Every structure is written in structure tokens, then in C-alpha cells.
Amino acid sequence: MSWCTTTRRQGAFLSSWNFAVTRVERSGRANYAIGGYRLSGRFYDRVDSFFERDQVGGFVSVSYPFSxxxxxxxxxxxxxxxxxxxxxxxxxxxxxxxxxVSYIKDNSIWGYTGPIDGERFNITVGHTIDMQHNDVNFGTFIVDYRRYFRVSQRSTYAVRVMGKFNLGKEAFRYFMGGSWDLRLYPRYRIWGRKLFLVNNELRFPFLDRFLLGFPFGGLGFNAIRGALFVDMGQAWDRDYEFNEVLGSLGIGWRLRLGGFLVLRYEIGKRFQLRNLDSPNVHFDSGIKKAFWFGFDF
Incomplete structure (x- = not known):
């Protein structure tokens, strides 16, 4: 159970409480979850500007393993x-x-900073509708496929192909950009109700151990990993004429701290594939750099 409040005014204190309660049952082969929530607050959408949203509801979900x-x-x-x-x-x-409804498979084998062998994929189909006024009525289709090929005992070629589509009335937008998807672009600056992304990455060991010495002691880091990457993707709405693909290429390093935090640093170039009927590649001026966190895809 969790709760918080987003109020900015004393008079709105009670109306701005947020809470969520969830119960999970895992005693049988099928896992069940049921819960309720109240979410309220002021939000910002890059396209539609500021808005107030209030939601009160409940949910039920089931997960059934085939293997x-x-x-x-x-x-x-x-x-x-x-x-x-x-x-x-x-x-x-x-x-x-x-x-x-989603079908999910994951037989990946993980290394220090992310998967190094196997595959993962998620296929999801959904539908959202306003049963009272039909103000909302849209369908959702998501495909996310990831494959990891061992190039050698310690190196891996990783590829991710992803498509997300929301089609219909008041369909929400997807956002992309940053170290977790289309690298070297500003975080969440690319948006649309339709999105595709292709990531290519060669992962390799860079430093197995890095030691720093000080008069009062030493500091060591384990498992610094490198990656060469090429990304391509785009997001668009129904009003946008799709005629350009965004891309980036470069090199990155990952450092794992403890058991849960991976720091990421990437440097490279951004490019655009323009005029898809007669494609040409345009590279942005300058070198782009990005520092963020998170495991490899």
C-alpha cells in the first residue's frame, strides 16, 4: 500500500490525496493481483500543455506460466x-x-550490466474505452523483441526491434529519447501515438578492475563494460507525414555499482535519414554526450 498528496493549496488537501492498494496471490500456478487506487494531480504534456487529472478505480490481473x-x-x-x-x-x-493481453518470453542470460545471451519478447494487445460518453476509444498494439548473440565468450551482439501503436480517439502518446532507447537525443523529446525503434549494440569487456590509490586507502571498481551502438527510430502522430528516420551511433561505457545500479556514459553522433523515397543521410554538427543510469536493454 502507498499514498501521497500532490496539493498546492490548503483547501485542496483532501481532494489531492493519492493512494494505491494491491494484493498479490502466488500460491498456485497462476498468479493473481487485485487492487484499488485514487490518483489526482496536475500534470504536463509536451503537446497538450498542463492538465488536471483525477482517477478512482480498481484493477485485476492474472499471469499464467506455460513454462x-x-x-x-x-x-x-x-x-x-x-x-x-x-x-x-x-x-x-x-x-x-x-x-x-500479453504473451511474454524471457530466457536471457545476464552478465554484469545486462543480458548477454538468449532472447526476450513481449507482444501486447489492448483496448481502452469510455463506457459512459465514448470520449475515449482506442486500441493498443506493442511488439518488443530482443535477441542476444554470443560473439565470443565475453562479447555479445544485441539487437532490439520495437513498435508501439495507439490508434483511436484520445489515444495517449509514447515518448522516446535518452539512454534507454534512442541514445544521444534529449530524454522524452520525441513523441507520437506511433513509434518504432531499432537498437544495435556490440557489448564487450573494457576493464575488469580499476583501482585508485589514496594516502588514506584505495578505491576499486569492477566490471567496466564497453559498447558500440547504432540506433534508429521515430515517433509520429496521425497528422504527421512520416518522411524521416532519426538515428545515432557511438561508443559507451557502463559501470555497475553494487547489485542494482549501472552508470552509463555515451558519446557519438546524431544523424537523420531523410526523404525515404530517395534516402540521404544528414549528420548533426558536433559530438553529443550523455550520462545516465540503467541496465542494458
Missing amino acids: TFSRLEAGTNLRRERREYDNKGVRVNGIVVSNS
Whole structure:
């Protein structure tokens, strides 16, 4: 159970409480989860500017394993939702239900900073509708496939192919950019209801151990890993004419601290593949750098 408040005014204290309660049952082969929540606050969308959102609802989900490596997941989320935008007024005010089904497989083998062998994929189909006023009615389709090829005992070629699509009325947008997807671009600066991404990466050992000596003692780091990468992707809306692919290429380093934190540093060039009927490549001026955190995809 968790709770918090997002109020900025004393009079709105009670109306701005947020909480979520979840119960998970894992005693049988199928795992179940049921819960309820109240989420309220002021948010910002890069396209639609500021808006107030209030949601009260509940959800149920089930996960059924076919084997150690694959499973089927399904869930339903029923909520009372209201969204009011500063520049467009009330856009959603009704009973909204979201249903989704996913098939997931993961037999990957992990190294210090991420997977080094095997494959992972997720195929999801969903639908969201406002049952009261039909203000919301859109479908969701997601494919995320990742494959890891051992080049040698300690090196891996990794590839990820991902597509995300929300089609229909009041479909929400996906955001992309940053070290977790399209590298060397500003975080979350690329958006749209349709998105595709292709990552290519050669992972290799850079330093097995790095030691720093001081008069009062020493400091050591284990498992600094390197990566050569080429990324390509784009996101767009129904109003956007798709005629350009964004890309980046470069080299990166990963340092794992403890058992849960991986620091990432990347340097390289951004480019655009323009005029897809007669493609040409344009490279941005200058070298781009990025520092962030997170395991390899």
C-alpha cells in the first residue's frame, strides 16, 4: 500500500490525496493481483500543455506460466476518470475501462550490466474505452523483441526491434529519447501515438578492475563494460507525414555499482535519414554526450 498528496493549496488537501492498494496471490500456478487506487494531480504534456487529472478505480490481473520462460498475462482496469486541460477544457469525464493481453518470453542470460545471451519478447494487445460518453476509444498494439548473440565468450551482439501503436480517439502518446532507447537525443523529446525503434549494440569487456590509490586507502571498481551502438527510430502522430528516420551511433561505457545500479556514459553522433523515397543521410554538427543510469536493454 502507498499514498501521497500532490496539493498546492490548503483547501485542496483532501481532494489531492493519492493512494494505491494491491494484493498479490502466488500460491498456485497462476498468479493473481487485485487492487484499488485514487490518483489526482496536475500534470504536463509536451503537446497538450498542463492538465488536471483525477482517477478512482480498481484493477485485476492474472499471469499464467506455460513454462519457466514463457507466460500469458491479462488484466482489466476500471476507473472513473476526469481530465481537464488548461487550453482545451474537459476532454475526458466518464467511466473508462482498459483491457490488455500479453504473451511474454524471457530466457536471457545476464552478465554484469545486462543480458548477454538468449532472447526476450513481449507482444501486447489492448483496448481502452469510455463506457459512459465514448470520449475515449482506442486500441493498443506493442511488439518488443530482443535477441542476444554470443560473439565470443565475453562479447555479445544485441539487437532490439520495437513498435508501439495507439490508434483511436484520445489515444495517449509514447515518448522516446535518452539512454534507454534512442541514445544521444534529449530524454522524452520525441513523441507520437506511433513509434518504432531499432537498437544495435556490440557489448564487450573494457576493464575488469580499476583501482585508485589514496594516502588514506584505495578505491576499486569492477566490471567496466564497453559498447558500440547504432540506433534508429521515430515517433509520429496521425497528422504527421512520416518522411524521416532519426538515428545515432557511438561508443559507451557502463559501470555497475553494487547489485542494482549501472552508470552509463555515451558519446557519438546524431544523424537523420531523410526523404525515404530517395534516402540521404544528414549528420548533426558536433559530438553529443550523455550520462545516465540503467541496465542494458
